[in-house]
Every structure is written in C-alpha cells, then in structure tokens.
Amino acid sequence: MSENIITLKDIVVEFDGERILDKINLEIKDKEFVTFLGPSGCGKTTTLRIIGGFLEPDSGDVMFDGQRINGVPPYKRNINTVFQRYALFPHLNVYDNIAFGLRIKKMPEKAISKRVAEMLKLVNLVGYEKRSITRLSGGQQQRVAIARALVNHPKVLLLDEPLGALDLKLRKEMQIELKRIQEQLEITFIYVTHDQEEALTMSDTVVVMNGGKIQQIGSPVDIYNEPTNAFVADFIGESNILRGLMIRDRLVEIAGNEFECVDSGFGENTPVDIVIRPEDITLVPPSESKLNGIVESVIFKGVHYEMLIEGYDFQWIVHSTKAAEKGASVGISFTPDDIHIMHRMKDDDVKEEIAENEE
Amino acid sequence: MKNKLPAAPYLVWMIVFILVPLIMVAYFAFTDKDAHFTLDYVSNVAQYTPIFVRSIWLALISTVICLFIAYPLAYILIGMNTNIQSTMLMIVMLPMWMNFLLRTYAWMALLGNNGLINALLGLVGLGPFKMLNTEGAVVLGMVYNYLPFMILPIYSVMVKIDKSVLEAAADLGCNPAKTMLKVVFPLSLPGVFSGITMVFVPAISTFIISRMLGGGGNLLIGDLIEMQFLGNSYNINLGAAISLVLMVIVLLIMTILNQFGADDDGVMVI
Numbered sequence: 001m002s003e004n005i006i007t008l009k010d011i012v013v014e015f016d017g018e019r020i021l022d023k024i025n026l027e028i029k030d031k032e033f034v035t036f037l038g039p040s041g042c043g044k045t046t047t048l049r050i051i052g053g054f055l056e057p058d059s060g061d062v063m064f065d066g067q068r069i070n071g072v073p074p075y076k077r078n079i080n081t082v083f084q085r086y087a088l089f090p091h092l093n094v095y096d097n098i099a100f101g102l103r104i105k106k107m108p109e110k111a112i113s114k115r116v117a118e119m120l121k122l123v124n125l126v127g128y129e130k131r132s133i134t135r136l137s138g139g140q141q142q143r144v145a146i147a148r149a150l151v152n153h154p155k156v157l158l159l160d161e162p163l164g165a166l167d168l169k170l171r172k173e174m175q176i177e178l179k180r181i182q183e184q185l186e187i188t189f190i191y192v193t194h195d196q197e198e199a200l201t202m203s204d205t206v207v208v209m210n211g212g213k214i215q216q217i218g219s220p221v222d223i224y225n226e227p228t229n230a231f232v233a234d235f236i237g238e239s240n241i242l243r244g245l246m247i248r249d250r251l252v253e254i255a256g257n258e259f260e261c262v263d264s265g266f267g268e269n270t271p272v273d274i275v276i277r278p279e280d281i282t283l284v285p286p287s288e289s290k291l292n293g294i295v296e297s298v299i300f301k302g303v304h305y306e307m308l309i310e311g312y313d314f315q316w317i318v319h320s321t322k323a324a325e326k327g328a329s330v331g332i333s334f335t336p337d338d339i340h341i342m343h344r345m346k347d348d349d350v351k352e353e354i355a356e357n358e359e
Numbered sequence: 360m361k362n363k364l365p366a367a368p369y370l371v372w373m374i375v376f377i378l379v380p381l382i383m384v385a386y387f388a389f390t391d392k393d394a395h396f397t398l399d400y401v402s403n404v405a406q407y408t409p410i411f412v413r414s415i416w417l418a419l420i421s422t423v424i425c426l427f428i429a430y431p432l433a434y435i436l437i438g439m440n441t442n443i444q445s446t447m448l449m450i451v452m453l454p455m456w457m458n459f460l461l462r463t464y465a466w467m468a469l470l471g472n473n474g475l476i477n478a479l480l481g482l483v484g485l486g487p488f489k490m491l492n493t494e495g496a497v498v499l500g501m502v503y504n505y506l507p508f509m510i511l512p513i514y515s516v517m518v519k520i521d522k523s524v525l526e527a528a529a530d531l532g533c534n535p536a537k538t539m540l541k542v543v544f545p546l547s548l549p550g551v552f553s554g555i556t557m558v559f560v561p562a563i564s565t566f567i568i569s570r571m572l573g574g575g576g577n578l579l580i581g582d583l584i585e586m587q588f589l590g591n592s593y594n595i596n597l598g599a600a601i602s603l604v605l606m607v608i609v610l611l612i613m614t615i616l617n618q619f620g621a622d623d624d625g626v627m628v629i
Contacts, residue, residue, distance in 0.1 A: 054526055074529040081530045087523035091545045101531035104541070152531065 004063075005030040005156060005188050006051060011060035013046055013212075020046050021057070022212040028190065028205075030155075033182050035191045037199040038209035039235070044192045045084075045160055047209070051190060052158050053077050065155070080149035081158040085165065086141045088133045094120075094144055095129040101152040119147040122181060139170045150181070156188045163198065175201050196236050200224060208232050229345050233275040240281070240316050244274040244341070252341060255312035257290040263341040273342045278306070278319040280338035289331025295324045384606075387599035400600035407583060407601065411608070414580040417494060417569075418562035421501035422509075425558045426551065428502070429509035433550075434543065437517045444518075451510050454503075463500055463571045470496055470572070492574030500568040505561060509554040516550030517543070552616060560609055580605055 004027045011024040021043045028034050036044035049055040050062060053074035062069050069077060080101070088097050098119055102112045120126045123143035133141060142162060149157055159178075163171045179202045182189045193199055199206050200220040208215040208223060208231075216228045227233035230241050245253040249264035254274060266272055286292045293311025305323045309316040309332060316332055324330055391397045432451075436444055454462060469475050470490040477487040490496055520543065528538040566581030573579070580601065587598025 052530065054529075073534075074526070075532045075534050079530075081527070083523050083527055083530075085521075085523060087521060087527040089524060089527070089542060089546075091542075100528075100541075104532040104537060148527075148531070 003029060005032075005065055006190075007061075007063035008047070008050070009061040009063070011047070011050060011057045011062070013043075013050070013055070014058050020212050021050075024060070024212075024214060026207065026214065026217070028156075028188060031186050031188055033179070033189045033191065033202060033204045034207060035193060035199040035203040035205070036207050036209055037193060037196060037235070038215075039194055042209040043212040044194075044209050048081075048158050048160055048190060048192050051156070052079055052081050078154055079156045079158060080152050080154040081160065082142075082145050082149050082162045084160045084162070086145040088141060088144055088148070090134060092133070093129070094125065094131050094133060094136070097133060097144055098147045098151050100148060105152075115151050116147075119151045122150070122184075123147045123177075138165055139174065142166065142174065146178070146181070150185065150187070154187065156190060157182075159189060159191045161192055161194070163193075171198070178202060200236070208235060210235070226340060227275060227342060229342050230273045230275075231345065233273075233340070233342065238278050238317055238319075240276045240278065240314075242274045242276070242314060243344075244272050246270045246272045246341065250336075252339060254339075255291060255314065259290075259339060260336045261339040261341060262336050263339070266341060266343075271344050273344050275340040275342060276334055276338055277340075278317040279304070280334050281316065281318045281320075282333045283307075283309075283318060283320060283322075283324050284331040284333045286329050286331045289333045291332040293330060293332060295326050295328045295330060298323050298326050384599045384602050387596050388603040389600075391596060400596045401604070403597060404600050404604045407580075410578055410580055410583055411605075413494075413577070414563055415608070417497055417501070417579065418559050421498050421505065421562045422555055422559045424498065424502050425506050425509040426554065428506060429513055429554060430547075430551070433510055433514040433517050433547075434539070436514055437520075448511075448514070451507050455507055459504065460567065462504065463568060466496070466500055466503065467491060467571055470499075491572065492576065494573065494577055496572040497569050497577055497579075500572040501558075501562045501565065504568065505558040508557040508561075512553035512557065513547060513550040516553075517547045520546050548619075552619070555616060556613060559612070563609060564605060 006026075006028040008024050008026040011021050012019070013021040024043070024047060026047075036047060038044045046055065050057050053069070053072060053076075056070065064077065064079070089100065092100065095116055098116045099112050102115060107115075116129075117126075120129065123146055125140065125143050125147065128136070128140070133144060136144065142165075145162070162178075163174050166174060175198060178189070178191075191199075191202065200223070203220055205217060206220055206223045207217050210231050216223060216232045218226070223232065224236055227236060233239045233241055242254055246263075246266040246269070247253055247258065248268045249266075250261055252259055252261045252263075252272070252274065291311060293309035293316060296308040296310045296315070299306045300323075301319075304319045304321050307318045307320065307324055309318055309330060311332065318332070388401055389396060389398070391399065436447055439447070467474075471477070472487050472489065472491065474491070476490065480486040480488070524542060524546075525538055528542045529535075533541060563579075564581045564584075566579065566585045569577055569579040569582055584598050584601050584605075586592050587594045587601065
C-alpha cells in the first residue's frame with residue numbers, strides 16, 4: 001500500500017476547446033484533510049468530479065491506492081461524495097437514505113441498522129430515523145448527506161462545497177464537527193470550497209487553484225504566511241500587494257524607500273511583488289516612519305477597525321484595534337518579518353483577474 | 360372573503376357543466392319514462408356484464424401496452440440533450456394535430472382485408488390476415504391514439520428528477536440498472552399514475568375506435584351508451600344507468616390505484 005491514497009498525474013480537461021484543467025499534478029496522503037480552494041470556475045469541482053469518477057479526464061492518470069482508476073465508474077470506486085446540494089433521495093426517509101449504500105451492497109439488515117445507528121449518533125441525528133427528508137432543515141439534511149456517504153466506510157470522502165447553503169453560525173459549527181468526524185474516523189477528506197477561512201480552519205493541506213492550474217500547495221500556515229504569488233496572497237485574506245525591487249538579499253525597495261527584510265535568493269535588482277498583511281501594519285506618528293499617508297476612511301468591523309491610508313500612489317489597508325482619526329497624517333510601520341516577497345507573476349493581467357474574482 | 364370572488368366564474372362553470380349534468384344522469388338512471396322512481400334500469404345493467412368485462416379488459420391491455428412503450432421512451436428522452444428532447448416531444452405530439460376520426464380511418468385502410476398491409480404481405484405470398492374488426496385492432500387503435508397521454512406525464516415527472524440524485528445513487532454503488540430500479544422508478548411513479556389515469560379512463564369509454572376498428576362484434580360500453588342516446592334502441596334512462604355504473608366502476612378503480620400512487624408531495628401531473 002502506497003502512502004499516497006490519491007495521485008493525479010498531468011490531468012487535462014477540455015470543454016468546447018477551453019482548458020478547464022491544465023496539467024494538474026497532485027498527491028494526497030492517506031488520512032489527510034485536503035481542501036481545494038479557489039474562485040468559482042477555477043477547476044476545483046472538476047478535479048473533485050474526476051476523483052469521484054463522474055468525469056473522465058481528456059488525458060492524464062488518476063491513481064487510487066497505487067492503481068490506475070481511469071474509466072472505473074463511480075459505483076466501483078471506494079470513494080463517497082457529499083454533494084453540493086445534498087442530493088438526498090426524496091422518496092426515502094432519513095434511515096433509508098443512510099442505509100441506501102449498504103443495502104446495495106446486500107449487507108444483512110441487522111448489521112445495517114447497527115451501522116446506521118452509529119452514523120446517526122456521529123452526526124447528532126438520533127431520533128430522526130423515520131423523518132421524511134423534506135421535513136428537515138438545511139443543516140439536518142447536510143448531516144444526513146454526510147452520514148449517507150460515511151456509513152459505507154469509504155477510504156476517501158469527497159465534499160463539494162457542502163456548507164455553502166448554510167448560514168454563518170451553522171457553517172462554523174459544521175466546520176468543527178466535520179474536522180472532528182474526520183479525525184475520529186481517520187478517513188481522507190477532500191474538500192472543495194471558495195471560502196478561504198473555511199479552508200484555513202479545517203485543512204491539513206490547502207491546494208489553491210485558479211484558471212485550471214494549481215497555484216500553491218501547502219499547510220494553511222504556509223499558504224497564509226508565504227504565498228507564492230500575488231493571486232494566492234490576495235485570495236487568502238486581505239493584503240497589501242505592492243510592486244517592489246529586490247536590491248539584494250535581505251534588502252528590498254518599497255515605494256522609493258529601502259527596507260530590510262528576511263527573504264533572500266531572488267537575485268539582485270529583481271522586480272518582485274510584496275505582500276504586507278493589514279494586521280501586521282502599525283500606525284505611528286509620521287516622524288517615526290519612512291512611509292507616510294493620510295487616513296482616508298475608518299470602518300468598524302467588530303474585532304478591529306479597517307482603515308484605508310492613501311500614500312505613495314497606493315491605498316494601504318490597515319487593521320487595528322485602535323482607530324486613527326479620519327484625515328490625519330500617519331506613519332506606516334512594519335517589521336522585516338512582515339514583508340513577504342514573491343516572484344512577480346508573469347502577466348500583468350493577473351491583477352485584473354484578482355479584481356474580477358473579488359466582485 | 361375577498362379571495363372567493365375570482366373563483367366565482369369557475370364555480371358557476373363547475374355547477375353548470377359538471378354538477379348539473381351529473382345530477383341529471385343520476386336522475387334519469389333512477390326514473391322511468393313517466394318520471395317515476397325505479398331501480399329497473401340500474402338492475403338491468405347487469406345483463407351487459409360481458410360487455411363491461413370486455414371494455415375493462417381491452418382498456419387495461421391498452422393501458423399496460425402504452426405504459427411499456429412510454430416508460431422506456433421517457434427514460435431515453437431525458438438522457439438526450441434539450442434540443443433533441445423538444446424535437447422528439449414534437450414528434451410524439453404530431454399525430455394529435457390530425458383529426459381523431461381521420462387517424463382511425465387511416466388504420467381502417469391499413470388493416471382491412473384489401474388494405475395496405477395485407478397487400479404488401481400478399482406480394483411475398485402471405486395472408487391475407489383478418490386484422491380489421493378484431494379485438495387486436497381495437498387495442499391497436501387505443502394504444503395509437505392514447506400513447507401521448509402516457510408519455511407526457513411520465514416524461515414531465517422524470518425530467519424534473521435532479522441529476523445529482525442519480526449521481527448520488529452511482530456514488531453509493533448503484534450500476535445504471537439499479538439506479539433505474541431504486542431511484543428513477545420510485546421517483547417517477549406519480550407520472551406513471553397520471554399516465555395510467557389519462558389512458559385508462561378514455562379507453563374504457565371509447566366508442567369510435569371500437570366501432571371503426573372492432574366492427575359490430577366487438578361492442579364496448581361506449582358503443583352501448585351511444586346506442587341508447589343516438590342509436591335505434593333509443594332509451595335514455597337505460598343509457599344513463601349504464602353511464603352511472605361505468606362512472607362508479609372507474610371511480611373504484613381510480614381509488615384503488617391512488618392507494619398506491621398517494622404521494623405526500625402531491626406531484627400528480629395534469
């Protein structure tokens with residue numbers, strides 16, 4: 001048994017001449033919680049459907065537990081799916097929905113009832129056995145969908161934006177619950193979402209996708225702190241993305257001023273993109289900083305204030321628990337640690353792409 | 360109260376064209392020519408039992424054949440792309456644009472002893488076969504005329520089945536045949552029941568088809584009723600009595616059927 005439960009090799013999918021997936025290469029370890037994160041149309045659901053067997057790639061190999069499974073239909077794969085809009089069977093009640101997969105496998109009814117009872121307990125739906133699924137709330141239907149997939153003890157569970165239709169509070173509860181279930185059952189979860197917070201909260205590994213390509217694979221901390229390019233930086237949380245010049249190792253020029261930083265290996269006098277997270281910036285009196293600006297707006301966001309600072313042809317986003325006064329002149333301060341240097345993305349239209357995705 | 364006003368025209372319609380005729384049928388069934396109460400006509404209906412049995416039997420066969428043709432067709436249809444689907448539906452509906460009598464006359468010309476089919480069979484040395492004026496011809500005419508009424512309700516229920524539910528079935532281990540059996544069929548039942556109703560009810564009371572394709576020897580209840588009102592054996596009281604008994608029988612059959620088809624969502628189509 002190989003350590004990688006699923007391997008994708010050079011997966012290409014084209015539709016009407018358009019490349020939906022462009023050479024996807026990915027290795028997913030057993031018992032891992034992997035999230036495909038990206039804006040709509042980035043190819044994350046397509047990748048999931050390829051693993052589930054609902055879609056065949058135009059080229060490339062899909063490996064499951066060391067075996068090539070291209071062309072194997074979904075009903076022969078040891079993989080189950082939680083569908084985006086649940087896709088529960090409307091003619092069956094909660095119990096029969098969950099028991100469906102086991103009955104297809106011709107398991108004895110006694111064993112089925114034991115397994116279903118376990119699942120109902122796992123998803124906190126004990127007592128709902130006879131309930132018609134049309135009389136369940138969205139969150140309850142979601143739990144039935146999860147139980148219906150997990151009862152088969154799949155090696156891999158695919159989840160296609162399963163929490164998209166739930167309200168914020170329920171979503172947060174379900175995030176924690178899903179993570180608990182995954183750790184308890186030790187099953188590989190492959191999770192698709194466009195919500196970066198959800199991805200960072202639950203995953204062992206985040207796969208950031210855009211335009212049919214994988215942008216970055218890494219742990220949530222890596223993805224957040226060391227984004228490989230401006231797209232990832234912008235998609236994972238709000239950021240100040242500036243153009244800069246790497247003068248030499250550990251010295252970068254931002255907005256006409258030189259700053260010390262911790263990155264190296266970019267060469268000398270190389271144009272780069274720079275990310276500074278809004279929460280890493282401190283506002284100081286103008287005399288104490290090389291970069292000054294005028295406070296354009298102050299918005300109360302609950303946990304913090306979000307301030308826009310106009311300076312050096314750039315609008316800085318700053319998050320702070322202390323509000324500055326609108327119109328005040330302030331200094332923008334950050335430590336060398338807070339400067340994240342990234343290779344400049346090849347094409348300039350990346351910025352436009354980011355802007356589009358934000359809409 | 361204000362919600363009742365828009366319903367008034369329909370209420371009047373229902374009273375004038377449904378309730379009043381029903382009461383009149385019942386009235387004539389239980390009275391004689393001098394408007395005196397009598398049970399004679401209703402009890403006389405018993406003598407026509409063989410015709411009732413034949414009518415129910417032929418309607419049943421036609422309904423089953425329609426179902427067996429329509430169900431797979433509807434299933435094939437929903438797998439096609441939307442443009443082909445609407446074209447195919449058009450083709451299904453196309454015969455209905457032609458006059459009902461004309462369509463049935465066409466079958467007479469095809470099935471007759473000197474008809475087109477026997478002529479063609481004669482060329483290869485077969486026949487002639489007696490096809491017209493048989494029960495088979497009556498069933499053929501019913502199936503041909505009522506098939507669209509079976510296809511449309513089944514199709515319209517099937518087309519609404521969420522495709523992701525079918526994917527879920529595959530995901531949980533169903534091959535295509537099992538998906539059909541365990542998911543598509545139960546979900547399409549409301550359409551099947553509407554289709555059965557819409558074919559069986561007109562088939563059991565038809566008189567044109569049986570007269571034209573079945574000849575004199577294959578009388579159905581419809582013919583019998585027609586004869587009491589328009590034919591030689593003019594007797595509207597007996598006609599009303601037969602109609603009333605037929606209605607009760609149909610009502611009973613439909614009630615039994617609805618026991619199986621009772622759907623909590625009430626998705627009955629048409």
